[in-house]
Amino acid sequence: MEKILLLDSNSIMNRAFYALPPLTNSEGIHTNAVYGFVNMLFKLYEEIKPDYVVAAFDRKAPTFRHTEYADYKAGRKKMPPELAEQFPIIKEVFEAMGIKKFEIDGYEADDLIGTLATFSERNGLEVYILTGDRDALQLASDNIKVIITKKGVSEKEIYDRNRMIEDYGVTPQEFIDVKGLMGDSSDNIPGVPGIGEKTAFKLIQTYKSIENLLTNIDEVSGKKLKENLMNYREQAIFSKKLATIITEVPIDMDIDDIKSKETSNHEALRKLFFKLQFKSLIDKIPHEKIQEAEGTIEASSNIEIISISSAKELQNLLENIKEDEISYWNFDIIHKDFYTKTAIKEIYIAADDKVYTLDIDILEKDENFFKNLKRFLENETFKKVCYDSKNAYTALSKYEIDLKGVIFDIMVAAYLIDASKGDYPLVTLINEYLGEDPMSLGAQGAVAANGYMTKLYEILNKKLHEEDMDELFYNMELPLTKVLSSMEVLGFKVDREVLNTLGIKFKEEIETTQKEIFDMAGEEFNISSPKQLGKILFEKLDLPVIKKTKTGYSTNAEVLEQLQDKHPIIDKITYYRQLTKLNSTYIEGLRNVIDEDGCIHSSFNQTVTTTGRLSSTEPNLQNIPIKYEMGREIRKIFIPFTTDSVILSADYSQIELRVLAHIAKDDNMISAFKENIDIHTKTASEVFRVPLEEVTKLMRGRAKAVNFGIVYGISDFSLSKDLKITKKEAKEYIDIYFDRYPGIKEYLNGIISVARENGYVKTILNRRRAIPEINASNKVVRSLGERLAMNAPIQGSAADIIKLAMVKVYNELRDNKLKSKLILQVHDELIVNVHLDELERVQRIVKEAMEGVLELLVPLETDMHTGKDWYEAK
Known part of the structure; x- marks a missing residue:
């Protein structure tokens, strides 16, 4: 039927x-x-x-x-x-x-x-x-x-x-x-x-x-x-x-x-999905295959795909490329288990509507192949446009090839133009900006896509200029690709003995905490089971029910937070959850990603976040929780490369508040930073109307919550929850804060209006953050948009500053031919592996680079520490 x-x-x-x-x-x-x-x-x-x-x-x-x-x-x-x-x-x-x-x-x-x-x-x-x-x-x-x-x-x-x-x-x-x-x-x-x-x-x-x-x-x-x-x-x-x-x-x-079927138009549907940016749905659209001829494929777009099968053919090709001609490159990389085994599967060279494919598995058997390739790739006079140059640098380093002459990165440019996508496949960009669809060529579509990079470069380069992002791209994001690749290649050395010792310590701490929970509950149960935990908390201990789900009581983090002062078992359960998560992610998890060289090689993602911040994966070294001492101790695992080296940690001091003072041009906050007064103590003095010397630790803590809350557009309701005070008190804190810092109030109101009018906000260096939520009819969504508008220029500018500092530190270390290397960035912190005989010099380079990277209305300051491991350096 x-x-x-x-x-x-x-x-x-x-x-x-x-x-x-x-x-x-x-x-x-x-x-x-x-x-x-x-x-x-x-x-x-x-x-x-x-x-x-x-x-x-x-x-x-x-x-x-x-x-x-x-x-x-x-x-x-x-x-x-x-x-x-x-x-x-x-x-x-x-x-x-x-x-x-x-x-x-x-x-x-x-x-x-x-x-x-x-x-x-x-x-x-x-x-x-x-x-x-x-x-x-x-x-x-x-x-x-x-x-x-x-x-x-x-x-x-x-x-x-x-x-x-x-x-x-x-x-x-x-x-x-x-x-x-x-x-x-x-x-x-x-x-x-x-x-x-x-x-x-x-x-x-x-x-x-x-x-x-x-x-x-x-x-x-x-x-x-x-x-x-x-x-x-x-x-x-x-x-x-x-x-x-x-x-x-x-x-x-x-x-x-x-029953008569209307004809579906796959080409029209694909173009529509590209326009709507439905990346996950595009692959579900059928497409017509093209016939593959021996050696060469002629595409409807007049792009030829030509296989290079010998070192001699590669040499002939490279000899015909003029020095002033721009060549267009894309690297298809296969990752085999561990970082040091990473290998390139194919390289594509595109020029003059031709895409040349180099099958590495075949060509690497020819001893002259890599000599020819290295000579070309390391020649700066041959200017190259890449797609994802960071991965190109990283993959080529395994073949001892130092890629030079990269003048543009398609993926990074597309990210700057629209940071909301999170993913920038080459074929998607071709369809979006050129109205062409390489995938209509069937199986060879992804290869043919490299032939469109000339036009993409021209369009994206022009768009960056029109949106005043030349400096952001050419002075920061493009050189940063080389820095990130270097960090990936170097990795961070791990002390296996410390890791094993910590594993035992975590196991013991988990067992001790588990026993304390059982004693408080009066029986043993599966703490990780929401159903069993719910019965203990809400039936046996008779704690107030906060939220119910279809399967029973909710015991999520938000519920536990609201129950925090109702019974001592709550803090223990929260601690137990943190311990088990740390153990699985950073004790057991790290064991599985230690490479043959004894290092962990994280991948750094430059085109993922909407704020401009970097992220790291496999593993994520930027997100080690340090609320508890057991979390902080995980940093003991990470050590210098050699016994005559130390770990240097350089951290920006209150970077987001300094950026806020600069953007808002608030005289009161600017003077506090210029006079080197602790900003949280200063705020506490203003809010609680007491002299600086009479500010208590509690006052400073509450003022700190207000300072950082303002940056994120906090409401009186949220502040009251954070500080466990009444909503009325929280409102008074915020009102006094804005009374003492009127420039900040004016800035926050103004930036919301700018976002509403333009649909986006910008950082100090003109990084854009689109905020479609700002004009939503739904009040909750619109409020989210307002908070994003307030925070994005601040958080984005802080991200820009640390990226500029990374480029500057990397260049200074390299240009001075130092053995010390930048190996990690975590939010506002740079980690450098420093040889002891270079320590004073490196400290001076890092401090000057970080504090002098951008001129603001307030001084940039860094806190710097060294140690035999990351824990001690922090």
Whole structure:
């Protein structure tokens, strides 16, 4: 039996919009509803494999229900503009997918679906209806299955006639009578006062219909219920009418029209997905394959793909490249288990609409191959444009090739232009900026993509200039690729003996903490089981229940925080969780990533965060929790490369507050930093109205919370929770703070207005952060946008400063031919492996580089320490 899938488009769009966080493409177009809808549709294609798909839409024109009942859907919230703007887009997607669309004035999508469903069933089709509205359950039958989305669009339930009876105890037809009795607040269908869902189902299970119920009204028990049924009998019948889906809308169609497939346009759909930046969905679009000829492939874009199979062929190619000509490079890297075994699989060289592929597995057997390649790659006069140059530097270092002459990085430039994507595949950038689709070439599309890098370079370079990001790119981000690669290659040496000793210590501490928890609980249980922990906390210890889930009590971190002062067991459980996480991630976890050279080689990600901060993975050395001493002790594992070296840690002092003082131009805060007064003590003195010398440790701690809270747009409610004070006290702290630092208040208000007008904010060095949330109709989302607008210029500028410092420190160490090396960056801290005979010189270089990297209205200061390991240096 052939299958047809009917889409209740308005319902699914609404569900997807509220289920997913705000998403926008680089043009600021909202896309979350479309993305959620299409993603679910692709999943259904795989599961159901429909032969035909039809989409129904509501129209703005009033329906017959509005005509008969003026209050129909009255009071329903107006559709947010962020959702409304996505309906033309989903229709465009459907057109490209070959999905028929139906919408008729005077009828809702429900009625069109009801008509199409019954018509299709009569003509021998198996029908599936996708909707988020339970009203459609009345359409279920043996051959009509209703797919109800749950939890937004991530889960679903499928109902036919039998499933309806099993789950609800009524037939699909009887479900209409249930709706007539209970009404529907979302559609403003009145129903019968006093009758809720439970009573409505019970009555219809017994009497099968409203009409039969009213005929046998004397049998109904309950005086008030009987009175309401008598008094509102006509309203019940009318509500049933309003809730009934029409199955005979006058649509001019026949079964051949329904069954005729509209032609899907894969090329148009791919371009649309590129525009919308639906990266995860692009690969699901079929594409036509091209024929591969021997040696050379001629693509429709006039790009030739040519295989280089010998050192002689490579030499001939390189001899024909003129020194002033720009060559375009991409490196495809395979990582084999450990860092030191990383190998290159292929290298692509693109020039003059030709892409040359170098298969390393074949060519490395020729002893002259790497000599020729090294001579070319290390020649600075041959200027090179790369895609992901950091990985190129890192991979080539294994072959003792020092790549030089890189003048541009496509991936890094694309990240600066739009930092919100998090991922920048070359083919996506080609489609977005050039309107071309290399993947239409089939299997060779990814290779052919390298041939477009000339045009991409020209466009992205121009865009960087237009957005005043030349300095950011050429002075910081591009040279930083070399710095990050160097850090990856060097790694951070690990003391295995200390690691093993710490492993024993962690095991003992976990067991001790576990026993203390058991003693407090009066029994043993699985602390890691939320169900068992919930019973201990909320039943045995009778602590107040904060939050419940479908499976029982919630015991997440937020709940434990609210219970912190209710019982000493809470602190122990929090500590236990931290210990077990530290043990699995940094004790057991680090054992698995120590390379053959005894070092851990983390990967540094330059194009991931929206703030401009770096991140590290495999492992993440930037996120070792140091709240507890056991967490701090993990740093003892990390040691210098040699016995005649030490670890140097150089950390910016209060960098974000200094940036805030500079951006806000607040005289009071600027003078505090210039006079070298502790800013938290100064703030405490201002807020609590006491002389500097009378500021207590508690006062300073609270002032510190206010200082950093202001940077993140903290509210009086959040501050009151953080400091465990009343909301009124918290508001007073914030009000006094803004009274003493008026420039900061003015800045925060101003930057919100700038974000609202432009849709983005900028750092000191013009790094952009798009903030689409700032103009959202949803208050919660809009408030998030305001906080981001306040914080992004501060956090982003701090990120820019540390990156500039990294480049400067790296260059100074290299240019002075020092043995000491920069090996790690953690937020505002630089870690250097320093040879003892270079210590004073390196300390001076690092301090001068970090403090002189950018001129602000306040001085930049660094705290510097050395030690036999990272722990001691910190």
